[in-house]
Amino acid sequence: MTGAAGMLGHRVLADATARGWDAIGVDLPDGDLTDPAVAQDLLEEHTPDAVVHCAAFVDVDRAEEHEDTALAVNADASANVAAAAAMLGARIVAVSTDYVFDGKMLARPPRPYVESDPTAPLGAYGRTKLAGEVAIAGHNPNHAIARTAWLFGVGGKNFPDTMLKAGAARDEVAVVTDQVGSPTWTGHLSPALLDLAASDAVGVFHTAGGGQCSWHALTVELYRLAGLATRVNETTAAEFQRPAPRPAWSVLATERDETPRLPAWQDGVAEYLNERENGS
Numbered sequence: 165m166t167g168a169a170g171m172l173g174h175r176v177l178a179d180a181t182a183r184g185w186d187a188i189g190v191d192l193p194d195g196d197l198t199d200p201a202v203a204q205d206l207l208e209e210h211t212p213d214a215v216v217h218c219a220a221f222v223d224v225d226r227a228e229e230h231e232d233t234a235l236a237v238n239a240d241a242s243a244n245v246a247a248a249a250a251m252l253g254a255r256i257v258a259v260s261t262d263y264v265f266d267g268k269m270l271a272r273p274p275r276p277y278v279e280s281d282p283t284a285p286l287g288a289y290g291r292t293k294l295a296g297e298v299a300i301a302g303h304n305p306n307h308a309i310a311r312t313a314w315l316f317g318v319g320g321k322n323f324p325d326t327m328l329k330a331g332a333a334r335d336e337v338a339v340v341t342d343q344v345g346s347p348t349w350t351g352h353l354s355p356a357l358l359d360l361a362a363s364d365a366v367g368v369f370h371t372a373g374g375g376q377c378s379w380h381a382l383t384v385e386l387y388r389l390a391g392l393a394t395r396v397n398e399t400t401a402a403e404f405q406r407p408a409p410r411p412a413w414s415v416l417a418t419e420r421d422e423t424p425r426l427p428a429w430q431d432g433v434a435e436y437l438n439e440r441e442n443g444s
């Protein structure tokens with residue numbers, strides 16, 4: 165698997181090993197996957213049956229200023245890994261994002277995005293991840309693209325971690341109410357990726373935490389479970405400007421029977437707090 169030192173990747177590697185799989189992880193120090201020869205050499209060295217591809221350029225705001233770099237990692241490296249896997253007859257399971265959607269869901273009330281909904285990324289990160297999806301599908305017919313959202317887990321930068329630190333330091337915080345998505349714990353996503361790796365289902369799959377909430381509601385639940393009394397004030401995306409636009413609505417659901425279902429996002433928050441506490 166790629167991106168093995170990352171927030172999701174290290175969890176996938178540990179879970180694959182716990183399943184008794186002969187799992188091997190690679191990350192940037194082992195080689196830069198934007199170089200096709202590096203991707204090919206790494207895969208030829210390890211001859212996997214399946215590659216779980218977690219390596220990515222994930223900084224949504226920085227991608228706006230560095231779209232070429234984001235494209236190299238999210239599209240070119242993905243193409244390289246997919247092609248190298250195809251040459252070895254190996255399957256690829258790659259991770260993508262809810263940010264391939266623009267959030268302008270016309271249905272009222274809005275319904276979750278399913279796999280067949282048209283994509284229309286708002287920003288550079290979503291554009292480059294969508295280019296990666298297209299490249300992977302084009303280079304390896306034996307592919308599963310798992311779109312996920314609002315990911316959090318130990319071992320990486322994520323929103324709940326930021327808010328727990330803010331909550332411990334401050335009496336009140338302000339969090340946006342007008343962006344709604346599907347928070348996903350890495351410990352719930354990882355087994356779904358491994359199930360997809362073990363299956364022969366092809367195409368795009370929506371694999372995000374069950375249910376939906378705003379960043380504000382996520383913070384309220386996080387503080388409740390963590391026993392923090394910090395007040396959570398409401399703000400809006402317009403008041404809380406960031407370099408990259410985010411979809412106002414990016415709730416994911418699946419319309420495919422083969423898609424592994426993830427538990428509710430609230431369970432993921434509770435598990436994440438346990439994981440932080442116990443280191444497991």
Ligand SMILES: NC(=O)c1ccc[n+]([C@@H]2O[C@H](COP(=O)([O-])OP(=O)(O)OC[C@H]3O[C@@H](n4cnc5c(N)ncnc54)[C@H](OP(=O)(O)O)[C@@H]3O)[C@@H](O)[C@H]2O)c1
Nearest residue numbers: 167169170171172192196197219220259261312313314315
């Ligand atoms: N985080 C989210 O909220 C979120 C939401 C939806 C989808 N996703 C997707 O989930 C996947 C995992 O995300 P994550 O949060 O676990 O990311 P992460 O912690 O940043 O892990 C990605 C790993 O890929 C490595 N990498 C970057 N460029 C590389 C290259 N050219 N060659 C080889 N390795 C490279 C990174 O190394 P360095 O750290 O040294 O750069 C890092 O270890 C990604 O596909 C991401 O797009 C994430």
